[in-house]
Amino acid sequence: MGLKAGVISSREMAIADENAVFLGVPRALLMENAGKAVADEVAKRLGHLEGRRIIVVAGLGNNGGDGLVAARHLAAHGAYVAVILLGRGEQIRTEEARRNWLVLENMLLSVELHEVRTAEELEAVWRELRAGEADAVIDAIFGTGIKGPIRSPYSDAIELINASKGLIVAVDVPSGLEPDEGRPSEPTVRAHITVTMHKPKPGLLRPKARDFVGELVVANIGLPPEAELVVGPGDIRSLLRPSRPPYSKKGDFGRILVIGGSSDYSGAPALAALAALRTGADLAIVAAPKSVANVIRAFSPNLVVRALSSDVLSPSDVPFLLDLAERSTCVIIGPGLGLREETFEAVRTFLGSVRGKKPLVINADAIKALALKPVDLSGTDTVITPHAGELRLLSGRELPPPEDLKARMDFVKQVASELGITLLLKAHEDVISDGERIKINITGNPAMTVGGTGDVLTGVVATFLSWGLGPFEAACLGAFVNGMAGDLAARELGYHITATDVIERIPSVLRPCERVEPGAPTLRS
Helix, strand or coil: CCCCCCCCCHHHHHHHHHHHHHCCCCHHHHHHHHHHHHHHHHHHHHCCCCCCEEEEEECCCHHHHHHHHHHHHHHHCCCEEEEEEECCHHHCCCHHHHHHHHHHHCCCCCEEEEEECCHHHHHHHHHHHCHHHCCEEEEECCHHHCCCCCCCCHHHHHHHHHCCCCEEEEECCCCCECCCCCCECCCCCCCCEEEEECCCCHHHHCHHHHHHHCEEEEECCCCCCHHHHECCHHHHHHHCCCCCCCCCCCCCCCEEEEECCCCCCCHHHHHHHHHHHHHCCCEEEEEECHHHHHHHHHHCCCCEEEECCCCCCCHHHHHHHHHHHHCCCEEEECCCCCCCHHHHHHHHHHHHHHCCCCCEEECCHHHHHHHHCCCCCCCCCEEECCCHHHHHHHHCCCCCCCCCHHHHHHHHHHHHHHHCCEEEECCCCEEEECCCCEEEECCCCHHHHCCCHHHHHHHHHHHHHHCCCCHHHHHHHHHHHHHHHHHHHHHHHCCCCCHHHHHHCHHHHHHHHCCCCCCCCCCCC
């Protein structure tokens, strides 16, 4: 994740593609630009297109959709175009590709369409069209979407393409070539030209891929650079498992320990714990001073509350907390702890003992404890979630982070690098960095200035850490989910939301990316 010059992995490209839609760029426009780029490259190589015979071999996904767009543009320039779809039109998997197929169905004179499902049907159409003698053949079968062995009729199509006498042009990635490592399958298209979209995929640049890629052309399809930089739905879909194993048991999806609370702030640790549960953690244990333990218990029967030895967190509680941490999958420390020196000492002692053993999310008053006397957490799975003032203290700078977004990003990245941890700077545009990578989050709204939304954020991030995500990825997704839940609340309630309103809308953000499989069949009357 994060903006990267030069190349983009297939996974990063899928994220950027979906995030571009989130930013307002229609996927149909990206497909249109991709297909036109392919057609333009064919026109450039063939010179004039009037009367040229061009064959497009298309799969059922978006790569095939790019080929269908190319077919329309080539026909518009006077070429005779035949499209061989490896399947049936009704099987096309995306709405954008289906629309382009319907357009071609209406081009009764300039484009000839063939649907084939078997090797026999393919070979018959290939002979009928004398496709092997065509001026150009466009490979729009797989692109980056290749998975597993290549079976018939796809393998037969690749063999026929390779036997063609005309110009062979691959769309994005030659079909059969693994896009990230450059491993060829058996068979793989041997293209004369590969027109790849947005940026080269790493595999296209490998020496072993050279014979399959041919000349590499990088096409600008109008995908905004921010699609790689902004956290969006593509990140969630890429990083989170869509379903849970049927034999999952309690604890498999997170035991979150929240260390927080004081006589002044009883709600903060409860909000973090409830947010973790709403995100999908199995258990949330709140370790709080005995002065507020019963108050926190009263918030919800879903919380497990363990009382500390006194009315404030003190160094004598550290052994007890370490025992709780041992049985947890992630630890949140800081919400509502208060500013007592003995509490700060306990925070630092605990962090020094648990560092590197458990993923950590450090928030609120625990950040102030570290600012006064740092604990080396470099190289650990730690996310710290400061606002601008807390980051200034933590960084040791005299001035807060700059207002300018680019300068603010540089500031956060530098401090994260110095500390060796992941920082999530809470602001109108959240900035997330681990010192090497950087992303921004644009979800969230001014209604979220209400107290407690930062505690909700820590619960979400902690849950993602418990699911095995790295600190940078967990922080990115946590910022997006928390902000989007706040946006859903504000759309319904205006500037009158509470932190619990944000918590209750977390499932609405995550649900579209999940596949829930109930254990019992649906009963029918």
